[in-house]
Amino acid sequence: MKAMILAAGRGQRLRPDTDHTPKPLLPIAGEPLITHHLRKLAASGCRDVVINTGWLGAQLPAALGDGAAWGVRIHYSPEGWPALETGGGIRRALPLLGADPFLLINGDVWTDADYAQLLGRPLAAEDHAHLWLVDNPKGHTAGDFAVVEGRLCNTGSRKTYSGVALLRPALLAGAPEGGFPLAPWLRKAADANRASAALLPGRWCDVGTPERRAALETALLAP
Template identity: 50%
Template sequence: MRHALIFAAGLGERMRPLTDHTPKPLLVAGGKPLIAWHLEKLAAIGVNYVVINTSHLAEQFPDALGDGSRWGLRIRYAYEGPTPLETGGGMLNALPLLGPQPFLAINGDIWTDLDFATLPAEPRGAAHLVMVDNPAHHPQGDFTLDAAGRLHDAGEPKLTFAGVGVYDASVLEGWQALATAGDPARPPRFALAPLLREAMRRGDIDGTHHRGAWTDVGTPERLADLDAQLR
């Protein structure tokens, strides 16, 4: 696993007014942008090539991060246009830059102490997802992890998807049925979750339960709390 994708294209609507002038992954916690924590961890495990999806205030990313050389990385930017393509469309849009091999994908607006070196180099099937205990703002969870390490859409107790996973490009098979109709010149826009659920029904998604620190930085209050913890 030498390539990684960071989702950084969201509008950050719940983070306003902070995101009126700064993309959410570039907001600072613990003295550095959220996305810089990911870049440091990726470089530490030997990832050398990172694709960053961008849309909202996209021009700020190369200004802030450059070509990645300060971390020993090579960064490429996959611009999605003025309207983000959601997780599935964003991944599909980035695939030509990522290449055919499995890749690690991370949400740009989370923070975690997860050691990325513990993740598999490639998934057993279509994807390997990191799960965490349900946070207060998402008590219903997302998926169930069984004793064999397989993930299921049904069942209890559910855990929350951490926004970290190792993917094979095959996870996107069948995306055409989900794509939003619109300008044919634009890349398609669709969510990844329905494809993950379909793959789970085939027994094609596994995962791990991370019991350490994890924050979905979805509100200014959570950003402030994280900043205080990291400092």
């Protein structure tokens, strides 16, 4: 199974650091955030990784090369700037991802969950997605989706989408070219009972602000 890391965003809330460095290349505990994902993917047995690029996009291939240093093969999906948002970026990358389900990871999250638990989990034939959800963090108390008996739902006690999921390319069937968010397509799949969900089995952090980035780094460097 292939994986895609979403890495094209601007990182507005992490300025001024992201004025000169793409968000996924910001260091966390001594290494760029994105390389945490690359190492974990290699350890889980995933070898082919697609990375989309947008803001300061040339820095990503310059820093990561072909991925051999982390035991993976990286394929880049350049978008230029402005980038294509989450849904548009995935749609652009589908020729690189192929026809089979793939693992999707937001480049601005960190988790110690084992990706092998998703990579070894086949999607049901009728499903277009399986999402890992987390308890609602401070600042996002409304959540995104509910999970009821293992199914992704738009109503109920909501949790927050972790930014880690298994997706089938058919999820975006009929999607237009250009930029668009992924969330409406996930809600559509939930309404059609074509998506499952579970709580993420491990620690998780959305590294979207200087405060959360500093807190994660402190936690990872603690003895």
